[in-house]
Amino acid sequence: xxxxxPVKRVPDPYAKVAPNADGSDIARDxxxxxxxxxxxxxxxxxxxxxxAGSATEIVAVSVGSEESTEQLxxxxxxxxxxxxxxxxxxxxxxxxxxxxxxxxxxxENPDLIxxxxxxxxxxxxxxxxxxAAMLDLPQATFASKIEAQSGQMRVERETDNxxxxxxxxxxxxITADLRLxxxxxxALTGIVRARSKPLETLTSADLGVSVSxxxxxxxxxxxxxxxxxxxxxxxxxxVQLLKEEAKVI
Amino acid sequence: MKILIVxxxxxxxxxxxxxxxxxxxxxxxPNDFHILTIGHDLQGIDKLTGYGAQAVWTAQSPDLAxxxxxxxxxxxxxxxxxxxxxxxxxxxxxxxxxxxxRAAGLMDAPMLSDVMSLEQENGQVLAKRPIYSANLVGVFAxxxxxxxxxxxxxxxxxxxxxxxxxxVKTLTxxxxxxxxxxxxxxxxxxxxxxxxxxxxxxxxxxxPLKDAATFEQYIGGLADTLGGAVGATRAAVDSGIAAxxxxxxxxxxxVAPDLYIAVAVSGxxxxxxxxxxxxxxxxxxxxxxxPIFSVxxxxxxxxxxxxxxxxxxxxxxxKG
Numbered sequence: 244x245x246x247x248x249p250v251k252r253v254p255d256p257y258a259k260v261a262p263n264a265d266g267s268d269i270a271r272d273x274x275x276x277x278x279x280x281x282x283x284x285x286x287x288x289x290x291x292x293x294x295a296g297s298a299t300e301i302v303a304v305s306v307g308s309e310e311s312t313e314q315l316x317x318x319x320x321x322x323x324x325x326x327x328x329x330x331x332x333x334x335x336x337x338x339x340x341x342x343x344x345x346x347x348x349x350x351e352n353p354d355l356i357x358x359x360x361x362x363x364x365x366x367x368x369x370x371x372x373x374x375a376a377m378l379d380l381p382q383a384t385f386a387s388k389i390e391a392q393s394g395q396m397r398v399e400r401e402t403d404n405x406x407x408x409x410x411x412x413x414x415x416x417i418t419a420d421l422r423l424x425x426x427x428x429x430a431l432t433g434i435v436r437a438r439s440k441p442l443e444t445l446t447s448a449d450l451g452v453s454v455s456x457x458x459x460x461x462x463x464x465x466x467x468x469x470x471x472x473x474x475x476x477x478x479x480x481x482v483q484l485l486k487e488e489a490k491v492i
Numbered sequence: 493m494k495i496l497i498v499x500x501x502x503x504x505x506x507x508x509x510x511x512x513x514x515x516x517x518x519x520x521x522p523n524d525f526h527i528l529t530i531g532h533d534l535q536g537i538d539k540l541t542g543y544g545a546q547a548v549w550t551a552q553s554p555d556l557a558x559x560x561x562x563x564x565x566x567x568x569x570x571x572x573x574x575x576x577x578x579x580x581x582x583x584x585x586x587x588x589x590x591x592x593x594r595a596a597g598l599m600d601a602p603m604l605s606d607v608m609s610l611e612q613e614n615g616q617v618l619a620k621r622p623i624y625s626a627n628l629v630g631v632f633a634x635x636x637x638x639x640x641x642x643x644x645x646x647x648x649x650x651x652x653x654x655x656x657x658x659x660v661k662t663l664t665x666x667x668x669x670x671x672x673x674x675x676x677x678x679x680x681x682x683x684x685x686x687x688x689x690x691x692x693x694x695x696x697x698x699x700p701l702k703d704a705a706t707f708e709q710y711i712g713g714l715a716d717t718l719g720g721a722v723g724a725t726r727a728a729v730d731s732g733i734a735a736x737x738x739x740x741x742x743x744x745x746x747v748a749p750d751l752y753i754a755v756a757v758s759g760x761x762x763x764x765x766x767x768x769x770x771x772x773x774x775x776x777x778x779x780x781x782x783p784i785f786s787v788x789x790x791x792x793x794x795x796x797x798x799x800x801x802x803x804x805x806x807x808x809x810x811k812g
Contacts, residue, residue, distance in 0.1 A: 260624045269628065337593075338602050365623055365630070366742070367605050369593040372561075376597025381562050381672035384590045387736070397676075401736050402586040403509075403689070403745060404502065405680030409560070412672040421743055422730065458602045458639075461618070462631035469768055472789035478803035481774065481792055486810045489772045489789065491693075491751040492718065 244298045244391070244413070246289040247353040249344055250282040250318050252311040253364040262463040269463055278314045281359025283321075285419040287426040288389055289357050290322035297391035300324050302351055306343050308332050312442065319437035320429045326442040327351075329450065336456040341373035346450035348378055353414065355396065360385050360418040365460075371418035381411040385420040493612075495525040496577035498568055498595075499540055500587045502678070503558045506536035509689065512648040513583040514543050519648075520579075520610060528571045528663070530564050532557035537660055544654035549575075551663040558675035559587065565594035566667050572599060574663070577638065584642040584746065585689070592640045603640040604632060606746075608647040625742045626765035645689055646748030646769045680737065685712075686721045688738065693720030693751045696740055696767070699727035700756040700778075700796070707733045710800050711755060717804045723747065725763050741766035756796050759784025776800075 254260055255275040263270040278286075292298040303318035304327040305311040315326035329343050348356065361368035375382035383398035387406065390397040400407045401420045411417070447454050475481045485492045495517045499510040506529060517525035527540050527548045532555075540548050551567045568591065572580050580595065582588030584606045596603040608629070609620045616633055619641070623630040688694065695718065697711035707728065715722045724734035726741055740747055742762040752770035757763060759775070759782055767773070768787050775788035778795050785791040792799065 254624070256625070260627055262628065269624070336602050338596065338600070341597060361743075363625060363742075366625065367603075368589045369596065369603055369605065372590060372593035373597035373603075375562075376565060376594045379670070381670070382590075382594060383673070384561075385586060402678075403737055404586075405678050405735075405737050407678045408676040410674040410676065415672070421726070422736070457634065457636040458604065459633050459635075460623075460630050461633045463623075464620075464629040464631065466622075466626070466629050469773075469787045471786045472773075472791065474785075474791045474793065476792075478792070478794075478799045478806050481790055481803065482806040482810050484790055485751070485772070485774070489751075491772050492807060492810055 244292070244355060245300045245302070245351070245353040246292065246298050246355045246357055247348060247351055248282070248286045248289050248301060248303050248318070248323065249356070249358040249370070250286060250303055250305050250314055251279040251362045252276050252305065252307050252314045253279045253362055256280055256363050262465060266462050266464065268460070276310070276313065278317050279359050279362045281361060281363070281419055283426045284421070284423050285357040285359050286318055286321055286323065287424050288419060291424065292391055293322070302327065302353065304329065304344065304347050306331065306335065306340050315442055316437050317429060319440045319442070320433040321427065322433065325440055328442065328444045330444050330446055331454065333454060334456055334459060335454060336458040337367050337369040338373055339454040339456050340370050341377055342452050343447060343450060343454065344370070344374050345377045346452045350450070355413060356416045358418055360420050371416055375416040380414055380416050382416045383409050383411050384418040386417050387420050387422045389417060389423065493521045493524065493579055494575070494577050495521045495579045495581060496572055496575055497525060497527045498580065498582045498588065498592065499527055499529045500582060500585060501529060501531045501534065501559065503531040503556065504533060504535060506534060506539050508539060509583050509585055510540070511583070511650050512645040513581050513643045514540070515648045515651040516581065516643045518544060518651050526575055526577070527658070528568065530556055530567050541657040541660065542653050542655070543651045543658070545658040547661045548658045549661050549663045551665060553665070555669055560673050560675050561590050561594055562673045563669040564591050565598055566669055567663070567665060568592070568595040569598045570665055570667050571663055572638070579638065580640045582642055583645050588642045592642060596640045599638065599640070601638050601640060602634065602636050604634065605642050606644045607641045608644050622765070625761055627761060644746060646746060685715060686719070688721045688723055688740070689745050689747055691721035691749055693718040694723045694747050694749045695720055695753045695755065696723035696725065696757055697728055697734065697755050698725045698757040699731055701728065701733055704733045710796060714753065714755070714800060714804055717807050718751070720749070725757050754784050754788070755800065757784050758782045759787065
């Protein structure tokens with residue numbers, strides 16, 4: 244089984260983000276970047292499937308600027324076999340990313356696409372599902388457990404109503420949720436080995452895809468801050484205030 | 493703007509989770525919105541007929557008895573095509589995020605997730621939605637003949653009952669449904685409590701609650717005293733003391749009850765993203781520096797094991 248793992252370069256989820264001077268984007272100067280955490284979980288799962296003998300090859304792919312090479316190197320250091328950068332400096336909406344990934348799928352013909360359920364910058368949660376629709380593949384989103392079976396994957400999904408279990412016939416698309424696994428730390432040997440692994444750069448023209456975005460981010464705003472209220476001394480005082488001041492009980 | 497609301501179902505029961513999306517449709521297209529229900533032997537369609545929709549459409553077949561997204565997305569596309577809908581929407585939830593994004597792929601249309609507001613300005617649609625774990629709000633311009641969206645529940649509230657009943661009509665399907673996903677089961681922690689996203693009161697617990705039994709005793713107990721729902725932090729869920737579907741936050745549920753009581757919750761950015769729109773927030777934490785206090789209307793620095801039993805007694809007295 245060959246697995247394609249899309250990974251996105253995102254601002255480090257622990258870094259503080261704020262609007263830039265003209266409010267057109269976030270302030271990006273000296274912002275640290277990382278692999279989108281959900282994509283990292285997806286990659287970890289692909290590596291575990293390979294270690295268990297279910298997968299034979301893992302190809303990491305990123306759509307973005309040349310700087311995304313950094314995140315692809317991380318993916319290679321973790322255990323991907325090779326990497327593809329679809330290089331673009333354009334603002335892309337989710338359908339545009341999905342169209343580019345669909346073209347990579349057709350070129351690579353993997354049995355499985357494993358990616359994060361959402362990227363923690365735009366928090367869209369769309370690309371996996373759109374890609375599945377474009378390729379007419381079955382999808383299992385929000386995976387918390389994956390089991391490789393003959394010609395299919397059995398997936399436990401985290402839904403608002405509980406844990407749902409489905410099987411999808413391969414080729415298929417699975418998106419990773421938080422509790423699928425805990426990604427490994429990258430070992431030094433992995434970083435060294437990653438340097439000699441192949442990393443190919445393509446453009447949208449190479450893939451025969453013309454990208455245009457119909458949803459654009461035009462302004463970034465800071466949400467209204469909630470003010471801290473008062474400290475109370477006892478449960479008795481709390482209940483009194485909730486009843487008489489806040490009037491919620 | 494002609495809006496099609498896709499109602500949330502488990503294949504047999506209509507849920508009320510779609511109400512915020514209907515409230516949105518009432519505001520944006522009061523005289524031109526439709527509702528779509530999908531399933532088999534659907535119960536509760538009448539829950540949706542009193543809000544002024546032009547029609548409540550229903551697509552039913554044994555093949556739609558379980559909520560398999562690959563199949564439902566085909567139905568959504570077909571309904572949108574037949575009705576000429578320019579906006580297809582649901583309330584933000586795992587159901588809607590999963591289904592509508594796949595439908596968007598089939599319809600070759602873009603999508604906006606978790607929309608807080610939507611305006612038309614000089615023929616252009618501008619939508620606001622949370623980005624970067626709700627640390628920021630993004631204003632997005634949409635330039636497409638049709639698009640999909642999920643409506644952020646707390647931002648839109650409940651629809652107004654309009655009196656009268658929308659006509660229930662049958663949607664005739666002409667497309668074949670894909671068959672590459674098999675549905676096996678749904679396991680839910682039976683609770684017998686109000687739905688987390690719709691409850692008037694939510695009591696949430698964090699990791700310091702030792703184990704599942706302690707969590708249930710203290711957090712569940714307080715929630716029951718208030719007739720509320722139970723929530724949890726990611727850490728509490730990860731450590732196995734609370735069920736997955738109770739998680740509140742960036743990757744869990746977004747809630748905005750009248751009263752949110754956070755017990756032993758430190759208040760990570762991710763957790764705050766899911767509850768900071770609550771009307772009144774109470775924080776009970778032994779650590780006076782916990783970030784949760786910075787958003788709390790009422791903060792009590794205390795050991796939960798000492799104060800929760802008293803709190804429960806006092807609430808019972810106050811409610812009479």
